Amino acid sequence: MPNSFETFKSVALAEGFDEVLERVWAPGTVLEEHTHPFAVKAKVVQGEMWLTVGGETQHIKPGELFELERGVPHAERYGPEGATYWVARLN
Template sequence: MSAFNFDSFRLQSLMEGYDEVMERQWAPRTLLDMHTHPFAAKAVVTRGEMWLTVGDLTRQLRPGDTFELERDVPHAERYGAEGAAYWVARRHG
């Protein structure tokens, strides 16, 4: 059994100062145009695939890949044919 699971991700994130940890699931082919969030986030993809665009850079992310965003950073998200899921930790304030 893998030592990396939601509980360990949650505990590690809380120890790093994040105050909210959850799983997000996205429907197939969801597209979120450029937007921002009022929180910093770090995440690990657990299912499916997604593309994250920040500035001129677009990254394809698959299970096991991670990403981080500071608060108020403009970005766009696109989800693959099977949708996607990721664990995300958020730091507000």
């Protein structure tokens, strides 16, 4: 499991992802159901989030990964400390 952003980025690019960035979310942010025009693989590095896909909610904490295919409807909710994650996108 990559422990630095640069390692996460180099592994993701080697896996075929074409964009890698860090996302920082404010405490208590809620994103209602939406989709993305890209697939994602992300690692939470600070704070916590809840990801809801198909009616099932996953609580994701630091060090944990999540993945979503392009176009999958989902909702996101961020904890009282917000959250930071590294995300690789496949456009």
